[in-house]
Amino acid sequence: MSDTPDSAVQTVRTYIEQHRAAFLDDLVEWLRIPSVSAQPDHAPDVRRSADWLAAKLKDTGFTTAEVWETDGGPAVFGEWRSADADAPTVLVYGHHDVQPAAREDGWHTEPFEPHLADGRIYARGAADDKGQVFFHTLGVRAHLAATGRTTPAVHLKLLIEGEEESGSEHFRELVEAHADRLAADAVIVSDTGMWSEDVPTVCTGMRGVADCEIELHGPDQDIHSGSFGGAVPNPATVAARLVAALHDEDEHVTIPGFYDDIAELTDEERALVAELPFDEAAWLRTATSHGTLGEAGYSTLERVWARPTAELNGIGGGYQGPGGKTIIPASAMLKLSFRLVGGQDPDRIEEAVRAWVAERVPDGIRHEIVFGAPTRPCLTPLDHPALRSVARAMSLAFDGQKVRYTREGGSGPAADLRDVLDVPVLFLGVSVPSDGWHAPNEKVEVDLLLKGVEASAHLWGELAGSLSTAVAPR
């Protein structure tokens, strides 16, 4: 671990202060591009966003900045090699596409006309993820300014994808196709957040996810529930019975094999979770939920961070209009997603789900199951040296505050990087829960964004120290 004297902290801050206006102006310009990957009519904007970022990386000093095509939205690859040939290589992951947003969804200002007020930038993508990608551009320049270097202390690579918000469908093949150029000693995912404004944290892992849609077909058409009711199987009832059978009364998932080989929380991990200042009432307000319910034997945080789930995302069948209609529906469908934790293999989960469903569907009902592309869980051990470097960089940015550890209940394509590149995945993020990811009035706190710049500025030196230098030059 390299030593970062107070003077370096101060130099970084001074440099950032001098360049914050231009940095924010640039970010605002990028946020104006509505790079909504889920909406085909925004495809040109996603491309414009990629081009804009590639140009900006060049301006920043990256020696390579390329737009990489996929069968979906284009990604951006940047590289800035260290003059130290045997420096470790770090790959930053983020995304430049954004969630859909429309004024009428409840935005107070236009989602793609960034609005600065009260120390915040309100815009779609401000926190998720353009702000958190962009802080690295000023971060690396501050790193150079503070260290007097002309190249970063690590071989720095960026891969900023263009379809994260629409499911990263082609991400894995992109990573596989470019595995040589993406090779690294660690991945820094710049697409998460921290506990709160007051509690700097480092995320150590994300859950994976496997999702499926199950269609159930009964009679060839909706039939009269008076003439036939009570004597034929109802596919909507079968759908409901599947959902109900997913959990036992302790909210454990009942699918045989579901929990096989999972990484149980260690006592140390449980202690770290328990020491976070968790305010369940506040958490419930964020969730807009009016109660908690989950697996017996685990706290709320443990449930969302470290336990696998079987969740019903959607169900539909029969008549859903006003009033009643006395039918037995012809069909029904349900959409399930399974959050996965370390040790769970999506392929085995799919197999287990298929077998479990097949066994439970009665005669007279035909079913089909379609699984989407899964995302694997990832978790970095608490004692990993690179994880300690990330924590130290965060601590320096946050005035020496103790940095605590969190996890992310959601899932990200970072796991593909880990699997294909065979490297540890680390997380650096400064977004806070109130930033409103995927919601109207998404924002980023400018002060925290600049803390992100600071953390990025300190990170490369830290990682140059902690990551093995025995690796071959990339």
Next chain:
Amino acid sequence: MSDTPDSAVQTVRTYIEQHRAAFLDDLVEWLRIPSVSAQPDHAPDVRRSADWLAAKLKDTGFTTAEVWETDGGPAVFGEWRSADADAPTVLVYGHHDVQPAAREDGWHTEPFEPHLADGRIYARGAADDKGQVFFHTLGVRAHLAATGRTTPAVHLKLLIEGEEESGSEHFRELVEAHADRLAADAVIVSDTGMWSEDVPTVCTGMRGVADCEIELHGPDQDIHSGSFGGAVPNPATVAARLVAALHDEDEHVTIPGFYDDIAELTDEERALVAELPFDEAAWLRTATSHGTLGEAGYSTLERVWARPTAELNGIGGGYQGPGGKTIIPASAMLKLSFRLVGGQDPDRIEEAVRAWVAERVPDGIRHEIVFGAPTRPCLTPLDHPALRSVARAMSLAFDGQKVRYTREGGSGPAADLRDVLDVPVLFLGVSVPSDGWHAPNEKVEVDLLLKGVEASAHLWGELAGSLSTAVAPR
């Protein structure tokens, strides 16, 4: 029971043969009126249909023919008093409104341009219920012709409602408002069918129905199933669990009190059901179902005719579009209907359902239940003299064939007549399962329709004999 010599049968047939062309022409004219009560833009047609029928009843000889207003579609009331002041009074129930129909639903011809082919009339309402209402107009004339009477053998009343296909919402209040004028010794419901072309049957009862919609509210908005999944209650899952908990593994309904006081099938009733030539494979084809499933210990016919049910008519919650969406939905809803048999009181069922749901909804989920207006079950005892008269009239129409007994799994407003007027309800119908009620290409078999005319022609004399003549003149 009066005696009906062969000559009377022949006279009736001859009379019908002489008048069938005009009768069919008139029916076709009526069928051209698209009296769809569920579609507000057809309200003028429903009125036109009522006016048409009232005029036709006058032509037929009814001394009274009035259009009765409701807050929904208008009903038609007709009366033709017998010259025998102490004759019993019989009220015929039917409806002149029809189900929606559009060519694009799969009709081979325009649904409101009656098409005669292969001894059938294809048109919406041909069987349900205009054809089966209209056969009484020729029936009563044939009755007079065969008996040499100038007035019917019973005081004959008709109540033909105008909103049966949209739920008979105002029917009970209509009956209550006109209870004096509707007073009768028996009701003949002319809105059911018989077993098959070859097996003349008389229906002895219908199931009732109570229906409700249950809304379940969880988080204030759809929330991220990664961030919150596993730790908050999911209203769609709660909806599914309610549905799954409705039945035990024997498909018995589990709601406490649901089966209290129900009329169990007697051995005689089970024997009568068992002697019907039931072809389960053919029944399944009609149901377009690919299997049977129902309450343990009962046959398919017993399940649909004589056992109460809890059926899921619709369920919806969360994301139902293409692909996946990893949310915990804000809300879900389900629509249930409960078919009721003798002994079940809809009010007590509602109370039981409300209590059962309230007990099962977990903390953090808010629920609302709205019940529609119930329809009570009705059943006429097999040894009721009027039922024997109906069977004899059917037997005379069907060349002396043995008439068997069926029930109807569906529900009708006839029960309101029984409850308000305190009279037995009997059923006379000649429609067959292939007639396609509520489906595209609804039709009526002309030969069977004329059997209905015959049965009607014989019925009034039969009932004059069998119904108590001790009643006060109406």
